[in-house]
Amino acid sequence: MSVRRKMKIMRTKNYILTLMFAFGFLLVSRPAVSGGVKSIDPKQLDLMLQANPQIQLLDVREDWEVRQGKISGSKHIPLGELEKRLQELDPQRPIIVYCRVGNRSARAAELLQSRGFVEVMHLKGGIEAYSVQRGL
Secondary structure, eight states: OOHHHHHHHHHHHHHHHHHHHHHHHHHHHSOOEETTEEEEOHHHHHHHHHHOTTOEEEEOSOHHHHTTOOOTTOEEOOHHHHGGGGGGSOTTSOEEEEOSSSHHHHHHHHHHHHTTOSSEEEETTHHHHHHHHHTO
């Protein structure tokens, strides 16, 4: 194989590696979305609640967790009861869901979205991240 041919193959490999790196970077740097549900951080939560009093804040933790504290103004429906208590929420108003660290709220947000709720978000990091940000 000629040197010229080897150089062409190396350039092609470098080009492919560059494209793979760029694609990987785009995947990592895209907005935080879980299954089509937008994730927000604690600072965004505070700003959104101040800007829009129509936002519903939903706590999907268990009863014993809520007794340790909750975000003011939130409605408590444990994740296991959410499906049968959907009528307690307004599907036309924005809703932000939270739990302890964000896993259950992401699942709850996906459920709400699949049931026709129009604007659903979940709190990334849950109440733990919120408490840290607030210095609690």
